[in-house]
Structures are given as C-alpha cells and as structure tokens.
Amino acid sequence: MTLLLQWIEHYGLAAVFLNVLLEQAGLPLPAYPTLVVAGSVADAGRLSTPLLVLVSVAAALTADLGWYYAGRRHGQKLMALLCRISLSPDSCIRQTRNLFNRWGPHALLAAKFIPGFASLAAALAGKSGIRLPVFLLFDGIGSLLWVGSAVLLGAGFSSDIAWLLHTLEQVGTGGLLLIVVVLASYGLARWWRRRRFARSLRAQRITVEELHGLLQQQEQPLVIDVRAPELQREGRIPGALLVAGKLSRGEAAAAQLAREVIVYCACPDEASAAQVARMLMKTGVGRVRPLLGGIDAWRQAGYPVEAD
Template structure:
C-alpha cells in the first residue's frame, strides 16, 4: 500500500490521467478513489488541486470524444458494444435513451452522475449527429463538474483521507489485500447485476419478416411500442399501441391466445424484453420482443405510421 501512495506522490498526474481515461473508456475501474487521494495529497502544493482537476477533466473528455466519434461513425452498433462491455445493467435499459432524447446535448453536463449513463450518452450524441461544438461544450462542462466534485472532496477532507490512507499503509500487506478485496467486491457486484439482467432478457425473439407476415394475416398480433414519447413521434410500426414502460400492465380485453409483440429502440431489445417478461408474469404466454427493434424494422424497408 505504501508503494501505491508513493506512486501517487511521484506520478500522481499521469496515474490520474490513466485511471480516468480507462474508466470513462468503459472499463470497470473506479477512478474516484484515485482522484480523491491525489487531490488530498496535492493540497500541500500551490496549484496542485487545479492540476489534478485539469488532467482528470481532459482524460474524461478524450475518452468521451472517442465514444462520440465511434457513435457518429458506427451508430447503433456502438451502443450494443457499450452494453456488452458495461457492467451496469441500467446503462442499457429504460432511462438512458429517454434522458438523452428528452434533454439532448445538455444532458452530457450531468451524465457522469447518472450510473451507467455516461458512456451510452456520449455514444448516443455521436449516433444522433449532435454537433461537435455542442458536444465539446456540454461534455467539457460535465467532465469539469465530475472531476471538480472529487477534487473538492479530496481537498476538503484531506486530513481524514490522510488518516485512512495512513492506517491502510500501516497494515502493510493486509492493507493492500483489503483494498484489492474491496475492488473485487465492487466489480463482482456489478457483474452479478449484469448477469441477472441478461438472464431476465433471455427469451425468444420475433424477426421483422415474421412480424410483417403476421400483421398482414387474418389474426395480427398486438404490437406494443415501449419507446419514450419523444422517439414515438418519429413514427411507429403500423397498428402499434404506445405504452408507458414503467406502468405497463396486460392490456384490458386482450384475448387469451392472442400474440403480443413488443419493440423498443434500445440495444439488445432490453426494454422490450423487460416488459415482455413482466407481461408473462401476468399470465400472457405468447409475448415476444422484436429482434433489432424499430431500427431493424426500418432497415428492412418496412413502412411506419405517424
């Protein structure tokens, strides 16, 4: 543990830059503890906390810019990659796309304080063609605010942080083991939440071609649109019924054997699968998410209605 403190004292700024860059790039590494310790140690030097703030903000902005450019070039494929890499299940479900659709680029100024939202928000900014200037302005504000809170806490509570670090350092190898154990618990907890989500989403999907054929047949399925209202305005699958994602119950008067198809605009059909599982628990057996969601429907050349 003492060697770690010495490493921060000797190479604090490069270490802060690396930790923040990796965390904001998508790796499950908590950079805030390093920021707090670096800020506390830098308080003894003139301008030290400002240097930590600047380095952390630049690293966060560079990582976000990489996600932005990837989203701008590869679109929804990058969003699916974010979901595969992320250990936060809520980064792929519900509020993330809704928040960015509702607030646009200004949401980047607080995205880092919403669990699982930061990487997806920057990729969404690119895929929705948010102007680069607006992205840099609001994301830069968000990076400064996020890093500033850590630096402020580190400087304000530097004496307490020094005492905690000193105690851990005095424990020697046991202190190092304690820190590594806490890090392992953090990563494993988030991994387990992701595993539970993926198990929740594991169910049969329906393809675009099959859905189109069923809609043209004598007994069309009930199609539910669980996208946020802002996204529904761009057009829906013909006959689709808009529903509230958070208050979705089995539709009244639904025939017992009628099939239900649910679609969204999120990676892995996450929101649609969550609602489908909820309806299954309410007694509806024939419920399936649309594979690829609204994007697959549009890509297949199928028509939309307003």
C-alpha cells in the same frame, strides 16, 4: 500507506491522467476516488492543485472527444454496441436520449456525475450533430465541475482521508481483495441473469415475416412497442400499443386478454423487449415473444410503418 496513495505519489499527475482517461474511455476503473486522494495529496503540498485540475480535465476531454467523433461517424452502430455490452440494457441509452431531448448540450454538465452516462452522452452528442465548439464548451465545464468537486473534497477532508487510507492499510490485501471479489461477483451475477433470461427467450423469438403473417389473420396478436417516445413517433408497426417504461394496469390487463403478445424495441438482442416480456410473464401472461431484430428488421423487410 495504501497502494493508491503510493501510486499517486510515485507517478504523480501521469497516474491521475491515465486513470481518468481509462475510466472516461469506458473501462471499469473508477477515477473519482483517485481524484479525491490526489486532492488530499495536493492539499499537503505534494502536488500542484492547478496542474492536477488541468491534467484531469484534459484527460476527460481527450476520452470524450474520442466518443464524440465515434458517435458522429458510427452513430447508431455505436449506440447498439454500447447497448449490447451494458449491464443495464438499453434503458441507460433511453434515459440518455431523453435527457438530451430535454436539456440538449446542457446535459453534458451533469454527465460525469451519473455512472455510465459520460461516454453515452459524448457519443450521443456526436450522433445528434452538436457542433464541436458547443460540445467542447459544455463538456469542458462538466469535466471541470466533476474534477473540481473531487479535488475540493479531497482537500477539505484530507485528514479524514488519511485516516481512511490508514484503516484500509490495516485491513490489508486480503480485506481489499474480498471487497473486489464481492463487487465483481455482483456484476457477474447481473450479467449471468440477463444472459440466462435472454437465452430462454431466444428460442421463442418471432421473425418479422411470421409477425406480418399473423397480422393478416382475423385474430391478431397484441404488438407492444417499448422504445423511447421520440423513436415511437418516427414510425411504428401498425396497430402497436405504445408503452414507455413500465406497463400501466390497463396495458397489463390488455396483454392478459390477448391470445399472443409480441414485444419489440430497437436494441440488439431485444434487450428492452426482454425486460417487458419478463414483466408480463410475472403478471401471468403466458405467450410472450420478442420480435427478432426489432423495428429495424421490420423496416428492412419493407413492411409498412405508421407515424403520428
């Protein structure tokens, strides 16, 4: 009998509540496998299925409410923090914002099925000013769908889950430890590559004062705005080339012809700018520099912006 099954059978619903709460709070402790195993245990009559669902949904809502109020109170600062600690730079935040712009609070219905999306979605819901009753309605339904699917999966495949748990038990602690080490090494490798590349660009960053000076010269650099389209419409550096996602062939060709390319975004450490800089370097563009502080630093310095 595996440690997970022992943990659920010994601590019951409290173990499930804690796992769901911690995962939805942002810790890397996957709760879906726990819910599936708990569903299997409930199907065997050792847990109450209605209570299992109720406790799990309550745990998810508790964590999401924390993110909701944090997003309402701290807004952009919280988004910046999430961007900074994410293994995938602010692309995840950009995708979250795009989903909200398209679907509104309905995006909460699917948030928990997308890795890394749930906490961002709850925080963005608070930042966007979605009313609490509306948030609770859609987030509650989304949580119920997420929990219910796991519990039903556990109940429907209880015999297969029992076989899987027995197989894992036969693998032993050493085998499980090896799996954990492999997954941890993968995450660490991604983090290290991102950090090493960010360091290599950090020495090359250009300040807003330097960029403003270059824009006054006859031979101006090519400035590329890589923020989400809705943010670009709020205002951009005059003359900036607007790029959403990957560069087109025409945009890449324009960058290759430019004497110097300046890339900016609105994320700490210029994460998106660094990604685009990497893509440009791979296409042969030699002089690429991220803008230190991005558009926020440009605005704070009092320099002009243009909008549609």
